[in-house]
Amino acid sequence: MKNSLFYKVFGTYLVITLIAMVVVGFYATGQIKSRLMERIETELTSYAQMININPSQSAIISEVNSLSRISDARITLIDSEGVVLADSGGQVSEMDNHLNRPEIQEARVKGKGRSMRFSKTLGMNTLYVALPVKEGSGIRGYIRLARPLAEVRHYVREINVLILQSFLIVAFLSFLVAFVFTSRLTSPIHEMEQFTERLREGEDPGSLMISSSDETGRLARNINYMVMELKERIRSANEEKGKLESVFASMEDGILVLDTDGRIEATNDTSKEILKARFRDIAGKTPLEAFRNIELQKALDRFKETGTPISQKIVLGEEDHTVLDVTVSPVHGLPEDEEKTTIVLHDVTRLKRLENTRADFVANVTHEIKTPLTAILGFIETLEEGAINEAETAKKFLQIIHRHAERLNRLVDDLLVISDAELGEMSFSFESVSLDGVIENVLPVIETRASEKGLVMEKEIPDNLPSIWGDRDRLHQILLNVLDNAVKFTPDAEKILIKALDGKDGNVYIKIRDTGIGIPKSEISRLGERFYRVDKARSRELGGTGLGLSIVKHLMAAHNGRIEIESQLGKGTTVSLIFPTFQEDLTAL
Numbered sequence: 001m002k003n004s005l006f007y008k009v010f011g012t013y014l015v016i017t018l019i020a021m022v023v024v025g026f027y028a029t030g031q032i033k034s035r036l037m038e039r040i041e042t043e044l045t046s047y048a049q050m051i052n053i054n055p056s057q058s059a060i061i062s063e064v065n066s067l068s069r070i071s072d073a074r075i076t077l078i079d080s081e082g083v084v085l086a087d088s089g090g091q092v093s094e095m096d097n098h099l100n101r102p103e104i105q106e107a108r109v110k111g112k113g114r115s116m117r118f119s120k121t122l123g124m125n126t127l128y129v130a131l132p133v134k135e136g137s138g139i140r141g142y143i144r145l146a147r148p149l150a151e152v153r154h155y156v157r158e159i160n161v162l163i164l165q166s167f168l169i170v171a172f173l174s175f176l177v178a179f180v181f182t183s184r185l186t187s188p189i190h191e192m193e194q195f196t197e198r199l200r201e202g203e204d205p206g207s208l209m210i211s212s213s214d215e216t217g218r219l220a221r222n223i224n225y226m227v228m229e230l231k232e233r234i235r236s237a238n239e240e241k242g243k244l245e246s247v248f249a250s251m252e253d254g255i256l257v258l259d260t261d262g263r264i265e266a267t268n269d270t271s272k273e274i275l276k277a278r279f280r281d282i283a284g285k286t287p288l289e290a291f292r293n294i295e296l297q298k299a300l301d302r303f304k305e306t307g308t309p310i311s312q313k314i315v316l317g318e319e320d321h322t323v324l325d326v327t328v329s330p331v332h333g334l335p336e337d338e339e340k341t342t343i344v345l346h347d348v349t350r351l352k353r354l355e356n357t358r359a360d361f362v363a364n365v366t367h368e369i370k371t372p373l374t375a376i377l378g379f380i381e382t383l384e385e386g387a388i389n390e391a392e393t394a395k396k397f398l399q400i401i402h403r404h405a406e407r408l409n410r411l412v413d414d415l416l417v418i419s420d421a422e423l424g425e426m427s428f429s430f431e432s433v434s435l436d437g438v439i440e441n442v443l444p445v446i447e448t449r450a451s452e453k454g455l456v457m458e459k460e461i462p463d464n465l466p467s468i469w470g471d472r473d474r475l476h477q478i479l480l481n482v483l484d485n486a487v488k489f490t491p492d493a494e495k496i497l498i499k500a501l502d503g504k505d506g507n508v509y510i511k512i513r514d515t516g517i518g519i520p521k522s523e524i525s526r527l528g529e530r531f532y533r534v535d536k537a538r539s540r541e542l543g544g545t546g547l548g549l550s551i552v553k554h555l556m557a558a559h560n561g562r563i564e565i566e567s568q569l570g571k572g573t574t575v576s577l578i579f580p581t582f583q584e585d586l587t588a589l
Helices: 005-053 057-062 064-071 102-110 150-200 215-250 269-275 287-291 294-306 349-384 391-423 435-453 472-488 536-541 548-558
Strands: 074-079 084-087 113-119 124-135 138-148 254-258 264-267 310-316 322-330 341-347 430-433 456-460 468-471 495-502 507-514 562-568 572-580
Touching: 005 064, 005 124, 005 138, 005 150, 057 064, 057 074, 057 084, 057 138, 064 074, 102 113, 102 124, 102 138, 113 138, 138 150, 150 215, 254 269, 269 322, 269 341, 287 294, 294 310, 294 322, 322 349, 349 391, 430 435, 430 472, 435 456, 435 472, 435 495, 435 507, 468 472, 468 572, 472 495, 472 507, 472 548, 472 572, 548 562
Parallel strands: 456 495
Antiparallel strands: 074 084, 074 138, 113 124, 124 138, 254 264, 254 341, 310 322, 322 341, 430 468, 495 507, 507 572, 562 572
16 A cells, blocks of 8 residues: 555655645744744834933832833833833832843843743743943943733634644645545556556456546556557467477478577477487477487587588487487577577488488399309300310209309299389288188298208197188298298207187287397398398308298288288297188178
């Protein structure tokens, strides 16, 4: 309440009014008292001069009481030595010498004396006026008139009462005027305060309806104009913000915004997907704290030095690498004391992997083709140089040429299968197929190869295995490739388990588990790439083309299935083939 503008203005107005009344009252009382004192002094001087006209002291002494009544003053006749000769207000014999009285001394020196003091004889403050009684050039005595100031005190009291009454009336009127004036002054200000409070709380306050033509009215109109401008700017800012957020969210590139201190202030959803879980808690950190990447920090340092956009390729992560094309650029249109930086993250990991895969494919297919071609050409040249005339040698060389030609043929056939699968040109003959029958057809082919290495083939296949929708020949090819790999990479006298089961989740599972050499965990994700081999020398030695699992991967996708591989180095590998269960359309019955 004490901080209210109304009470501040109202209180100030009243204090000023009270101070003015006190000053006026004090000044008026002083002036009235001074004027009364001057009038009394003038009267006493006039009476003293009139008495002083009579040169006979005895006449004055005899008429002192009459003169006192006429002048309404106490009259004292004093000789030149200060002895009181006559006094209308007391016994002369009881009075002391008056020569040293101030008014007597002043009259002796100046020809007229004046003094105001408390009179013991009269018992109150008294004004004394004294004139010298001259005789020739000398002074033979003094006439002194004294009048008590009770009259003055009475008049001053009456005037003070009158002034007090006037002041009370003025104070009451001033209170009303101050109240009305302050209310009219603070009412529009209070209205503006409520208006801005509603605006601060986010409400729509409408417009200020203050029609005054003074500063308050002009202020209200200015506030209305500012609110309209603010609403328009907020609407425009929200519209631009919505557009920016829409663009920000739909961008395929990740965006990081750094504040003036170089800390990450904002990110978009794409950046979170690119950076993955291990880099998600990055808000409020510097890029160096968030990513621990020296190349990114060097790019930021170069940007700060040059002030121009910087592009840099960086690799995040240690095991699962993320390759990014990073562009660092400034944010324009900010205040002079505010600097922000954008970091655009373009994920080229997949492109980089495709480039590496393509390079590996070219290198691998070149090597796979060149090796048998070199052997074939070498043996043909040897035969042309005369070895063809030696029957045993020629037969041996022709067998080698035939083996390498078959390898080239298998390689070309596998490449054609993958190409047809990728281009969608592979023909399929889908039907309801029971996987146990497919397994039974494949096993004789594999058992022959397995027996050569002394491998034990075990199978666990239930009788009521659900059927799947598939191409019987392609399913035969899938199982043959997986089992062939299991046989190739399992040491002699070990075991291979073939297990089929209904997963009760709408899928049929075929698990092929061997006790072979196993696969390093870091290599499992690359299985299925064309020509990719974990152990390249051993794979070629065993006659593989490096395309078997790639073919299996494409054929499984054509059957709406998937392949999962679990392996531990030195302890074997488990390949899971997962097919969706065939659901017969009962509505056709």
